[in-house]
Amino acid sequence: MSSTAEQSILNPSDPSENRSFRALGTKDIDRIPQLEGLDGETRLAMKAVANVLPFRVNQYVIDELIDWSNIPNDPMYQLTFPQPGMLAPENLDRMIGLVAKDAPRMDIVRAAREIQRSLNPHPAGQFELNVPKLDGEVVPGVQHKYRETVLFFPASGQTCHAYCTYCFRWPQFVGLDGLKFASKQVESLVAYLKRHPEVSNVVITGGDPMIMKTSVLARTLEPLLSPELEHLDSIRIGSKAPAYWPQRFVTDADSDALMRLFERVGAAGKHLALMAHYSHPRELSTPIAERALARIQSTGATVRCQAPLIRHVNDSAKAWAELWGRQVQLGAIPYYLFVERDTGPRDYFSVPLVRSLEIFQDAYRSVSGLARTVRGPSMSATPGKVLVDGLLSVGGEDHIVLRFLQARNPEWVGRPFLARFDPEARWLDELVPSDGRSEFFFEAEMRAIEKGVPEAVAAS
Ligand SMILES: *Cc1c(COP(=O)(O)O)cnc(C)c1O
Ligand code: SF4
Numbered sequence: 001m002s003s004t005a006e007q008s009i010l011n012p013s014d015p016s017e018n019r020s021f022r023a024l025g026t027k028d029i030d031r032i033p034q035l036e037g038l039d040g041e042t043r044l045a046m047k048a049v050a051n052v053l054p055f056r057v058n059q060y061v062i063d064e065l066i067d068w069s070n071i072p073n074d075p076m077y078q079l080t081f082p083q084p085g086m087l088a089p090e091n092l093d094r095m096i097g098l099v100a101k102d103a104p105r106m107d108i109v110r111a112a113r114e115i116q117r118s119l120n121p122h123p124a125g126q127f128e129l130n131v132p133k134l135d136g137e138v139v140p141g142v143q144h145k146y147r148e149t150v151l152f153f154p155a156s157g158q159t160c161h162a163y164c165t166y167c168f169r170w171p172q173f174v175g176l177d178g179l180k181f182a183s184k185q186v187e188s189l190v191a192y193l194k195r196h197p198e199v200s201n202v203v204i205t206g207g208d209p210m211i212m213k214t215s216v217l218a219r220t221l222e223p224l225l226s227p228e229l230e231h232l233d234s235i236r237i238g239s240k241a242p243a244y245w246p247q248r249f250v251t252d253a254d255s256d257a258l259m260r261l262f263e264r265v266g267a268a269g270k271h272l273a274l275m276a277h278y279s280h281p282r283e284l285s286t287p288i289a290e291r292a293l294a295r296i297q298s299t300g301a302t303v304r305c306q307a308p309l310i311r312h313v314n315d316s317a318k319a320w321a322e323l324w325g326r327q328v329q330l331g332a333i334p335y336y337l338f339v340e341r342d343t344g345p346r347d348y349f350s351v352p353l354v355r356s357l358e359i360f361q362d363a364y365r366s367v368s369g370l371a372r373t374v375r376g377p378s379m380s381a382t383p384g385k386v387l388v389d390g391l392l393s394v395g396g397e398d399h400i401v402l403r404f405l406q407a408r409n410p411e412w413v414g415r416p417f418l419a420r421f422d423p424e425a426r427w428l429d430e431l432v433p434s435d436g437r438s439e440f441f442f443e444a445e446m447r448a449i450e451k452g453v454p455e456a457v458a459a460s
Helices: 026-031 040-050 059-065 075-080 089-100 105-117 123-129 185-194 214-225 255-267 287-298 317-329 353-365 443-450
Strands: 023-025 056-058 142-146 149-152 201-204 234-239 271-277 302-309 333-339 375-380 384-394 397-407 416-420
Touching: 023 026, 026 040, 040 089, 056 059, 059 075, 089 105, 142 185, 142 397, 149 185, 185 214, 201 214, 214 255, 255 271, 255 287, 287 302, 302 317, 302 353, 317 333, 317 353, 333 353, 353 375, 353 384, 353 397
Parallel strands: 149 201, 201 234, 234 271, 271 302, 302 333, 333 375
Antiparallel strands: 023 056, 142 149, 375 384, 384 397, 397 416
16 A cells, blocks of 8 residues: 555755744743744733633744745634633733733642633533443543544644644643543553444544654554444544645555555555635635645545634635635545534634534535535534524514534434524524424423433423
């Protein structure tokens, strides 16, 4: 297979191929030359925010993805650099006050912690509800929410090559909470999967699993290829590396070994899908980003693409149409458009559901069927992935059509339901059923599940 795979022949004329990875963070703000043009006040505000929300970037993002002639409006700058509007004015002032007078580290951290705790760090019951058990013991670093799919969080894949300013995993990156890991993590995962033949796919996620060296990633992937796990038909890796650090697949010292590892997954009879997080067409504009996609696909893996719709970053039909068009052109498959979750700097980034739908549909209508593999806008809510499917006018009243793409109870999948039209609502819990009932059809059963009675029958 390796003979057909694209080889990593270096192209010395491409500066992005000569980089080695180094992360830049809050302490480097004064050392980034491109920020020298900012006035003192703006830089101070940036430091203030970067003490509360995670900040991490790298030289490739700075030099090749951000258009510095267009800051602060540039979408890639908004995506990676802390902005004053991400904190409420009183919180921003408080942090600016502390940073400006060079307050003791302890005081800054204490104030930051208070603000962090006020930013709804645990939306959608992800951690408590979805943690599986094996013989009464929690399986560390695993979530099992939908019958056929298990999420796996390898301990060494919990950072990223840069941090997205809107990331819903921000509490993990600022050390507010951590997942529980154990040294025999992969062994527990495999033991759990052996007992669960209904699981057909594993999603390896983070952070970003592609932050791991190939040899470390292999320790996660290879046990999943065991003949005893024949019921696994596919393995996904969720990653933003194709956008933030395409060098990972092209020029990093172990990139060839990574390609061979990807090939081994296919050779073992499993499909490997790289679930690439692309937020903006700019991320697909560099030669090395193209080569990364070509190399991944040359191993037999597919690339499926997903991202949330974010104000200041990609809140236009044009951005999405371009993004999907470019993905199709490069052989990647548009997959999900998500709604931003109710956490962290959400007020800065969120777009009302109805507006997101309008952007999605305008973009969807303008692309060919090859790009219409994308589904959205989709909310990853406690009961499941809920699609905002369209607007419907019946008897002079307007409704929002919703549908489960994934659900805690598989019976809910595919069943359309209606909410009253509300141009401001930003999440499922702000919507009201159209049928006059006080709650949606799944809510009573969902409450029972939350109380730990999974077999409960819906009351309606
Ligand atoms: C999105 C998601 C999945 C995968 O869902 P697909 O529709 O199969 O892509 C699995 N588990 C969780 C918790 C998810 O949020
Ligand atoms: S790449 Fe994903 S996990 Fe990492 S910061 Fe961005 S959204 Fe969060």
